[in-house]
Amino acid sequence: MMINKDGRVKTGIFGLDELLGGGYCPNTVNIVLGSAGVGKTIFALQFLLKGLENDEKGIFVSFDMDERRIIDLALSMGWDEVVDYIDEGKLLVGSNFHVEDIVYLNSDLLDFILSNASNDKVRIVVDSFTPLIASLSFEMRKDVNWFFSKLREAGTSVVTLEEPLDGNLNNPSITVPVFLGDSVIHLENIGYGEAFNRTLRIIKHRGSWHAEGIFPYRILRGLGIVVEGSAYVEERKTKVDLEDVLREVDKKEIDPVVLRRLKKLTEDEIPISKEELIKIIKRVIECS
Ligand SMILES: Nc1ncnc2c1ncn2[C@@H]1O[C@H](COP(=O)(O)OP(=O)(O)OP(=O)(O)O)[C@@H](O)[C@H]1O
Numbered sequence: 001m002m003i004n005k006d007g008r009v010k011t012g013i014f015g016l017d018e019l020l021g022g023g024y025c026p027n028t029v030n031i032v033l034g035s036a037g038v039g040k041t042i043f044a045l046q047f048l049l050k051g052l053e054n055d056e057k058g059i060f061v062s063f064d065m066d067e068r069r070i071i072d073l074a075l076s077m078g079w080d081e082v083v084d085y086i087d088e089g090k091l092l093v094g095s096n097f098h099v100e101d102i103v104y105l106n107s108d109l110l111d112f113i114l115s116n117a118s119n120d121k122v123r124i125v126v127d128s129f130t131p132l133i134a135s136l137s138f139e140m141r142k143d144v145n146w147f148f149s150k151l152r153e154a155g156t157s158v159v160t161l162e163e164p165l166d167g168n169l170n171n172p173s174i175t176v177p178v179f180l181g182d183s184v185i186h187l188e189n190i191g192y193g194e195a196f197n198r199t200l201r202i203i204k205h206r207g208s209w210h211a212e213g214i215f216p217y218r219i220l221r222g223l224g225i226v227v228e229g230s231a232y233v234e235e236r237k238t239k240v241d242l243e244d245v246l247r248e249v250d251k252k253e254i255d256p257v258v259l260r261r262l263k264k265l266t267e268d269e270i271p272i273s274k275e276e277l278i279k280i281i282k283r284v285i286e287c288s
Pocket residue numbers: 034035036037038039040041042043073076077078162219220221
């Protein structure tokens with residue numbers, strides 16, 4: 001796995017890693033949620049390509065797209081190398097699964113993934129998970145949880161979910177994987193006009209900081225998904241000297257636990273403005 005010194009798996013989506021605090025955490029299941037045409041499959045391919053460029057293996061599982069259609073999409077994006085990766089056996093496309101045949105998740109599907117994920121340098125994509133969930137029984141939550149734990153053992157995964165066109169997300173087929181996923185990214189096409197047509201929001205990222213708010217993105221041939229968010233992160237890299245702030249505060253004794261927490265807080269740069277950070281520290285001391 002292309003794990004940087006920050007211990008993260010680079011997503012390959014331009015501008016996204018910095019919004020995730022460096023990228024995905026290794027051996028996690030990462031949900032990409034969105035309605036038709038928002039770019040879920042392009043996202044998934046881009047994630048796989050990032051790994052393939054660094055000698056990682058890729059596994060692409062699909063229930064509704066056969067290998068030909070996946071290749072066609074890649075070619076239309078200008079990613080001709082996908083064909084070579086498939087020929088060389090570095091990218092495995094599993095599209096011979098039919099949801100009707102999958103009653104339990106511990107079926108051929110998992111065998112396919114696990115038997116091909118022989119080392120830790122594997123990126124896995126399930127695009128999309130929705131038809132599979134729809135066919136599962138009432139014990140879904142347990143099954144999905146178990147399936148995700150197997151995926152985590154096998155590598156780092158992107159699992160896409162189809163958002164219903166009516167926007168109703170209160171369906172177990174959405175909520176169960178969203179709760180059980182390690183991160184959730186929501187892609188939307190709101191159609192308000194050029195700049196904010198397509199937006200990305202990070203709903204959660206377990207065990208990590210992530211940027212909040214919505215970020216415009218574009219889908220561009222050659223590059224794929226490009227998220228415009230770097231200015232946001234750049235402006236908010238703050239490091240304060242705790243001693244300086246403490247001197248400004250008029251409080252003699254600070255609870256040692258709170259002090260330890262504040263030391264942790266100020267150890268590294270954090271993506272927040274300096275004024276905000278100082279305000280928070282002062283407030284915490286006041287309350288303690
Ligand atoms: N070659 C291309 N150049 C630029 N944009 C493209 C290109 N191919 C596709 N797109 C854009 O990407 C969108 C489709 O992306 P993608 O297939 O990843 O969406 P999806 O979310 O997987 O959709 P679905 O739910 O139908 O599977 C298209 O609607 C189009 O706007």
